[in-house]
Amino acid sequence: MRTFSRHALRIALVIAAASSAGTSLAAPSCGADPVVLNAYFETGFPLPSKLSEEFTKQFPNVTFDIKEDQFANLMENSPRVLSEDNAPDLIRLPSMSDLVANGLLKNLDGYFTEFGWDKFPSAQLVQLRVEEGGRPRAPARSTPWASTTR
Numbered sequence: 001m002r003t004f005s006r007h008a009l010r011i012a013l014v015i016a017a018a019s020s021a022g023t024s025l026a027a028p029s030c031g032a033d034p035v036v037l038n039a040y041f042e043t044g045f046p047l048p049s050k051l052s053e054e055f056t057k058q059f060p061n062v063t064f065d066i067k068e069d070q071f072a073n074l075m076e077n078s079p080r081v082l083s084e085d086n087a088p089d090l091i092r093l094p095s096m097s098d099l100v101a102n103g104l105l106k107n108l109d110g111y112f113t114e115f116g117w118d119k120f121p122s123a124q125l126v127q128l129r130v131e132e133g134g135r136p137r138a139p140a141r142s143t144p145w146a147s148t149t150r
Helices: 006-018 047-058 071-083 097-101 122-128
Strands: 035-042 062-069 143-146
Touching: 035 047, 035 071, 047 062, 062 071, 071 097
Parallel strands: 035 062
Antiparallel strands: none
């Protein structure tokens, strides 16, 4: 089972919270030490890069090393990439069932209320929620998973 850096996870959660428009949250902190988050995103979708740029404006000690790849390559390589010692801290994938089943993603239940995700309509989050074994679940019973891997 992969170990997750609390610092990288905390920053990834702050990023997720920052993208939760309309949700009132306490001001997050990323500390003062320099941090570089490695990310693996699909080409042709500028939103993750723009979010990371905005995040760095708000938290200058946090920068991103972003690798982009074609959708087919990303889908084919993601299980291997996430199981490596130098796996990305953030990854954007349309499907995560197999990754959850193989223990490659972090369960975010402990952060669900803290970051205000419980205030979103359950139907809005259902595509990102799965059972422990990776099977999709109904909105009220499902578990959020992070694409952070350290």
